[in-house]
Amino acid sequence: MPPAPSFPPPPSLSSNYSGLPDRLADIGSESKNRLLSRRTLPESAPRQHDVPRLPPDISRAEFNQAIGEVKEILGSENVAINDRPLVDGWYIEHPNTHDAYHVALQEDLVSSAVVYPGNVEEVQSIVRWANKHLIPIYPISMGRNIGYGGTAPRVPGSVVIDLGKRMNRILNIDAENASCLLEPGVSYFALYEEIQRRQLPLWIDTPDVGGGSVLGNAIDRGVGYTPYGDHFANHCGLEIVLPSGELLRTGMGALPGKEGDDNPTWQSFQPAYGPYSDGIFSQSNYGIVVRMGMWLMPETSHQSYLITFPRDEDFPDIVEVIRPLAQQRVLGNIPQLRHVIQELATTARPKSDFYAGKDPVPRSVIHEHAATLPVGDVSWVFYGTQYGDPAGITAQLEIIRTAFSKIAGAKMLLPDDLPPEHYLHSRVSVCSGVPILRELDWLNWVPNAAHLFFSPIVPTRGRDARIVHEIVVRLHAKYGFDLLPTLCVAGREMHYIVNIVYDRASVDEKRRAAALMREMIAETAAEGYGEYRTHILFADMVASTYSWGSNALMRFNETIKDALDPNGILAPGRNGIWPRRFRGKGWEILGTEVEDALDGKGIGPKSVQ
Structure with missing residues (x-):
């Protein structure tokens, strides 16, 4: 071999x-x-359309003139025209020209150029430049929003503002206040390593994979797994470049400090006086966040564990046990509930090692292979972590063990009960604030693997969980995908996160993945359950499900957008919010447009393709 x-x-x-x-x-x-x-795609392929892809309503001469001006602002070395072959790369070496995990065709969501500001003043200059030329701009922090669109602009031909390359400073770590102030290019890896270098008794809260931007993840309302797992809830203080180019500080940052310094409460208290405005800058296109404060967790003792459950039908009962434990704050973190098929996927072995068919792995085959793995032939695995003093942790674990013992066959295991390569040891790291890479192992499941997240919010109740789960199970079977669900569980709601893993070399798999996504959005919304976050190609569809009061929320969002961004230059279409300039002109994706794009029809109005 x-x-x-x-x-x-x-x-x-x-x-x-x-x-x-x-x-x-x-x-x-x-x-x-x-x-x-396992890649069968070439590293890059010749592009089929004119390059660079021009912004809408901009001629090539106008584009060239505008690019010449922005080069004068930033220096030629900090402006890159997107006219080369597109390379999908790898997680740490991902592109900033398109979505590495393209659901439509690779060329459908591409930038015309990428610019690299080095400071806040240069970001302001870029925004003013975009207003002058009416060129849409699309800011990214580090572009590792994989599964949700990565670095791709929603409007093809937009100019991507890559904030990470030259704006990646840790501006402050306040050990006494357990807080920090960061620029967009600071990754979880970088923040963790700096805290370790300074030997500070502080933890960060990291998502499953640690290469993303701390700022970017919080602004997109991402989650982690310590008691500080709600990232936006633990930010404190924003500095924002508005679509006009003006600079805004929110919260206590609006109060000037002594002799021109930052005031001492900016990273201590989230609101200030008057309306609390931070929320409108999360998951929106109302401004470019260039600095963010973040709270850090004081170091503490901890103990991770898992609990296994033998039957698929245990699912609603597991949820019923979780709810009071979470509401009473017995559970120490944001735990995960995973199906046992992920015990196979996190071994980093391909699906073909377990099953030769192209259809979903049959339940009997999952049982057969799970029986050979450390946790055995089970159906559900609950991963949790407790925090505090050792005596308190021991007492908490006993309460948890007793509560789950109501489910016949439930079994608790600690890290020492499992071999060092088992996934639980990775959870120990993540749940104690240590960023790692283990979650990438899922992507070995199929060749040329990419993934697409479906992420509805579900009440922490067995009957609600069953409704959503049965829809997801049925539609995965219909479209021929293995179901890889992860539930991030709190006292009142669960993030039911489905990871649709597909071969991005296969147009058929992409078409089926898009159709699966579209139907899950529609069917769960019809039952009253909506996504909290989605891929940029499905943003219009998800936004349209929040239609109470004759679409009052969207009308409100559009009012703010038009007031702050009258020229519609900042990330048009992000999270379904279109400025007046683009609104109702065929940009919205509400039907089969993603599948149609795979037939070469492209993304966007026919007039700009």
């Missing part, structure tokens, strides 16, 4: 703001080699 191909190692954090820390160098190389060795 020929040796597996070897690829150049990922960049290190010491040499590249978005790289891997040295402690993960070998793991990163192994992960990259595993994933790329």
Whole structure:
């Protein structure tokens, strides 16, 4: 058997703001080699359309003139025209020209150019430039919003503002206040490593994979798994460039400090006096967040564990046990409930190792292979972590064990009960604020793997969970995808996150993934359950489900958008919010447009394709 191909190692954090820390160098190389060795797509392919893709309503001469002006503002070295072959790359070496995990065709959502500001003043200058030329701009922090659109602009031909490359400073870590102030290009890896370098008794809260922007994830209302897992709820203070180019500070940051310094309460108290405006800058296109304060968690003792359940039909009963434990704050973190098929996927082995068919792995085959793994032949696995003093943790674990014992066959295991390669040990790291890479192992499930998230909010009640779960199970079977669900559980709601893993070399799989997504959005919304976050291609569809009061919420959002951004230059269409300039002109995606794009029809009004 020929040796597996070897690829150049990922960049290190010491040499590249978005790289891997040295402690993960070998793991990163192994992960990259595993994933790329299953690639059948060429590294890049010739583009089929004129390059660069022009912004809407802008001629090539107008574009060239505008690009010449922005080069004068930033320097030619900080402006890149997107006219080269598109390369999907790997997690740490992802593109900023398009969505690496393209659901439509690779060329459908591309930028015309990428600009790299180095400070707040340059961001302001770019925004004023965009207003002058009526060129849509699309800011990204680091572009690792994978599964939701990555770095792709919603309007093809937009100019991407890559904030991470040159704006990646940790501006302050206040050990006494347990807080920090960051620029957009600071990754979870970078923040963690700096805290360790300073030997501070503080934790960060990280998502499953640690290469993303701390600021970007919070602004998109991402979650982690410590008691600080609601990232936007634990931000404190924003500095924002508005669509006019003006600069705004929210919360206590609006109060000037002594002798021109920042005031001492900006990262201590979230609101200030008057309306609390921070929320309108999350998941919106109302401004570019260029600085953000974040609360950090004081270091503490902790104990991770898992509990297994033997039957698929245990699902609603598990949820019923979780709810009072979470509401009474017995559960220490934001725990996860996963189906046992993920015990197979997190081994980093391909689906073909377990099942030769192209259809979803039959339940009997999942049972057969699960029986050979450390947790055994079970159906559901609950991952949790407790925090505090050792005596308190022991008491909490006993309460949890007793509560789940109501479900016949439930079994609690601690890390010492499992081999070092088991996924629980990765949860120990994540749930104690240590960013890692393990979650990328899912992507070995199919060749050329990409993924698309479906993320509805469900009340923490068995009957609600059953309704959504049965819809998701039925539609996955209809469209021929393995169901890989992860439920992030709190006392009153669960993020029911479905990871649709597909081969991005297969037009058929992409078409089925898009249709699956579209039907899950529609059917769950019809039952009263909506997504909290979605891929940019499905934003209009999700936004349209929030239609109470004759679409009062969207009309309100559009009113704010038109007031702040009358020229419609800032991220038009992001999260379904279109400015007047684009609204009602065929840009919205509300039907089968994503599937149609795979037939070469493109994304956007026919007049601009």
